[in-house]
Structures are given as C-alpha cells and as structure tokens.
Amino acid sequence: MTDSLLDALVDICGPGFARPARSVDRVGGQRAGHVAVPATGRAAGAALRLAAERGLSVRARGSGSKIDWGTPPAGLDLIIDTGRLNGMWDHHGATATVAAGTSLAAVRVALALQGKRLAVDPPSPGATVGGMLAVNEAGPLAHRYGSPADQTLSVMYAEADGAELETDGENGRPGIANIRGVITAAVLRLHPLPETRRWVGRSVTTPAGVAELVEQAVEQDLEPSAIEVDLPGAAEGTVAVLIEGDTGSVAGRAAKLGQVWGPEAAVVEHGPPWWGRYPFGAGDVxxxxxxxxxxxxxxxxxxxxxxxxxxxxxxxxxxxxxxxxxxxxxxxxxxxxxxxxxxxxxxxxxxxxxxxxxxxxxxxxxxxxxxxxxx
The missing domain is CATH 3.30.70.2740 (Alpha-Beta Plaits)
Incomplete structure (x- = not known):
C-alpha cells in the first residue's frame, strides 16, 4: 500500500514533489508517513481526495512555524506542504489575491514597490498567508486594522473530500475557522504604505502601571496603529505605541504622547527588540x-x-x-x-x-x- 500511495501522490504532484516523510516531518511529535507538495489548488484537492478514499489523516504545512499549535494528532499519514502554492495576482486595486504558501515577507516587498501593504504582521518567523489565516494569527497592527480574518474578503480552499471551494463566510457559507481542508489562496484587503512610523515607549513595572499608561494613550485620540506591552516577569517591562501616517502628523502625535507620559518616555524610529515577537519558544507552555x-x-x-x-x-x-x-x-x-x-x-x-x-x-x-x- 505504501508504494502505491507514493506512486499516486507522484502522479498528482509530479516527480520530486511527493516522498516518504523524513524525521523532521512531524506534527506534535508525530512523524508523518508521506509528504506531498502540490503546485495548484486542483492538485491539493486531488491529494486530499486520495487521502479521504484511503482513510488517511492529513495536516497542511506552510512554513511550519505553527504546525505544533493545538492538540497533537493521534496519527499522521500525510503532510500537504503548501510551498509551491506561491504567488500574488490582481493586486493593482484595493485587494490582492495571494496563494497560501506565499511568505508574508515576499508579499511585503512586492506591495511596497506599489506603495501598498497588507496590514498584518503575525509574529511567527517565515509565516505564510495560509498559515496565518489557518489560526488567524494577528500581530500589533490588529489594534487598528483587525485580525487577518477581518481583512480577508474570500478564501479558496480544497475541502477534506477534495472539492475545490471558495467562501466569504457570509450567508451560511463557512468561515475560515470552519475550513477542514487546505487553504489554497485568499483575497486580502490592501492599505497604503504609511509615509512615517514612530514608536513611543515607556518603562513599566506593574500591571497597574500598564493600565495607567494605556489609558493615557487612549485618551489622547492619537489614532495609534498598535499599543503593545512587554512584561518579562521579574524584570522591568515596557509599553510601546506605534503611530503611523504622514511625517508631520506622526511627529505631532508622537510628541503629544511623549509629553503626557513624561520625561521617561522615548520617541524612536524603530520598534523595541521584542516588538511583534512571541514571549514563548518551542519548549514552553x-x-x-x-x-x-x-x-x-x-x-x-x-x-x-x-x-x-x-x-x-x-x-x-x-x-x-x-x-x-x-x-x-x-x-x-x-x-x-x-x-x-x-x-x-x-x-x-x-x-x-x-x-x-x-x-x-x-x-x-x-x-x-x-x-x-x-x-
């Protein structure tokens, strides 16, 4: 059965793009049986259909940065790697269609050439569009723009039975959280790239101090893009506010918050080292x-x-x-x-x-x- 499964996956994905799993091909400690790397949504659907017909357990994988989130699988027969589902099109208006395996870093570079951006900044290193959407992974910019799901107009995906579908999550159609197959592409909202960014930060030692600084920032009506906190535990922490827009407006708003927060506040051109990063690693709970x-x-x-x-x-x-x-x-x-x-x-x-x-x-x-x- 193993050889016939591999042959069938090669027929779907092409020579060199289906293989027996290696030691690194794991989810929650479970080693997979095989890995398939389809190049199209149709091929992803065909791989899922094959798995359904044979009763195989399947997980999708983008960069793998969040592959171990959630409950570990009881068994794992097949990983569908989205690395070849790559690219962006229809991106000259207010939206862009992006293939699921495309890295957000690549999308940022391409859109910046047009003065645009996706207003998403998930903390996972190497995050792909599909991986971000699968767990609705939001970063600091969610404060102003909402989560990735909030900025998604529609999603193309292959259902667990192999059917190729598209959903906008409205009128009874499944939302992203209800998709049980593999996301293959998504239509995402675009925003103008801000002219200037400034961070205003101040040290803090207690949760009560955090609450006070946040309240002061909100009261100033600064239209911040993000308000983040880092409390390392026993050490001193920081509250930081990101302000974006045209240069004159940003300078004025940042200075205003700096005055409110007092002489300990600092206005800088770059975020603190912890900005947009998780406080945990692979071995943490x-x-x-x-x-x-x-x-x-x-x-x-x-x-x-x-x-x-x-x-x-x-x-x-x-x-x-x-x-x-x-x-x-x-x-x-x-x-x-x-x-x-x-x-x-x-x-x-x-x-x-x-x-x-x-x-x-x-x-x-x-x-x-x-x-x-x-x-």
Whole structure:
C-alpha cells in the first residue's frame, strides 16, 4: 500500500514533489508517513481526495512555524506542504489575491514597490498567508486594522473530500475557522504604505502601571496603529505605541504622547527588540488571554497569583489580547489547574484563556486550543 500511495501522490504532484516523510516531518511529535507538495489548488484537492478514499489523516504545512499549535494528532499519514502554492495576482486595486504558501515577507516587498501593504504582521518567523489565516494569527497592527480574518474578503480552499471551494463566510457559507481542508489562496484587503512610523515607549513595572499608561494613550485620540506591552516577569517591562501616517502628523502625535507620559518616555524610529515577537519558544507552555482591555490588569494579577511567580507576558494592551508563558517544570495537572483558575476570573470579564502551544508530552494532557478558539 505504501508504494502505491507514493506512486499516486507522484502522479498528482509530479516527480520530486511527493516522498516518504523524513524525521523532521512531524506534527506534535508525530512523524508523518508521506509528504506531498502540490503546485495548484486542483492538485491539493486531488491529494486530499486520495487521502479521504484511503482513510488517511492529513495536516497542511506552510512554513511550519505553527504546525505544533493545538492538540497533537493521534496519527499522521500525510503532510500537504503548501510551498509551491506561491504567488500574488490582481493586486493593482484595493485587494490582492495571494496563494497560501506565499511568505508574508515576499508579499511585503512586492506591495511596497506599489506603495501598498497588507496590514498584518503575525509574529511567527517565515509565516505564510495560509498559515496565518489557518489560526488567524494577528500581530500589533490588529489594534487598528483587525485580525487577518477581518481583512480577508474570500478564501479558496480544497475541502477534506477534495472539492475545490471558495467562501466569504457570509450567508451560511463557512468561515475560515470552519475550513477542514487546505487553504489554497485568499483575497486580502490592501492599505497604503504609511509615509512615517514612530514608536513611543515607556518603562513599566506593574500591571497597574500598564493600565495607567494605556489609558493615557487612549485618551489622547492619537489614532495609534498598535499599543503593545512587554512584561518579562521579574524584570522591568515596557509599553510601546506605534503611530503611523504622514511625517508631520506622526511627529505631532508622537510628541503629544511623549509629553503626557513624561520625561521617561522615548520617541524612536524603530520598534523595541521584542516588538511583534512571541514571549514563548518551542519548549514552553504558552497561553493566549483575550479580555476587554480594562480587564487585563486584574487578569494579569490573577495569572501571577495562580502561578505563584510573575510570568512573561506580551501582546496587545490596547486590545486585551496577550500571550504568556507558564512556569517550566510543572506537571500537566498543575498547568491545567492554573488555566482553569485564570479562566474563572476571565469568565466574569467576558474573556477567555486557551493553551496554544506546549511540548507534545504535555499537550496530550492539556486543554489545547481548537481552531475556533483562535478566531
């Protein structure tokens, strides 16, 4: 059966673009059986149809930066790699159609030549359009422009049974969170590339201090593109605000916030080193907390109390969506208790906490995020 499966995948994807899996072809610790690299949406659909006919378990892979998010698969027969689903077209108006395997870095470079951009900045290094959309991965710019899903007009995808479909998520059609196949392309909204960017930052030591600085920034009506916080745990943290637009306007708005925040504030041309990066790595247990901004202070203290120590936390203080790293070395039961305790605090504040990433041995025993949790 193995040889016949490989032969069938080669027929679909072409010689050299289907192979037995290697040791690096894993999802949540599970090694795949085969890897297929289709060049078109039709080929992706054909590979999925073949897998469905043979009862195979399948996962899609872009750059692989978020491949281990969520619950590890019980088994893994086939990885569909979107690396050849690459390119961008119809990008001379207010939207662009981008193939799922295209890296966002490449899209940024191409659009900048036209004075445009996608107003998305997911933290994952090497993120692809499809990978970003699959988990609705948002970065700092979501404060002003919304999540990637908010900026997506329609998505082309191959369903689990191989059918090629397109959806805009309206009138009963499935949204991105409901897609169970492979995203092959998407139509995304474009925005003008800002003339100037400035970051205004100030150090902070407590969640209460974060809340005060954020409130002051919001009260100034500065139209910020992002309001981010970095609390490393025991060390001093930072609140930073990104202001974009024409040079004169940006200079005036940045100076205004600098005056409000006082002499400790700094206006700079580049974001801090932590800007647009997750506070966690591959071996960490990472949670995402989403709560109305006014509730973030209480939840941060609740997380600290539940863990018994300050924990690294980073994300959008303006939206109330942050990621935190739970203490290392704790058993799954204790980690689950921490998550449940913080969740009780969040429920009273219309918020939620989900575990997005964990080492495979812990992930199988933790309440990991589902795709719907990320939208």
């Amino acid at each position: 990472a949670v995402r907390i989403s709560v109305p901004p006014e509730g973030l202070q209480a939840v941060t203290y609740a997380l600290r109390d539940a863990c018994g120590v300050p924990v690294p936390l980073r994300g959008s203080a303006g939206l109330g969506t942050v990621h935190a790293v739970l203490p290392a070395g704790l058993p799954a039961r204790r980690l689950a208790e921490i998550v449940d305790g913080v969740d009780q605090v969040l429920m009273a504040r219309s918020g939620k906490i989900v575990v997005v990433s964990a080492p495979p041995a812990l992930a199988v025993a933790l309440p990991m995020a589902t795709p719907r949790d990320l939208f």
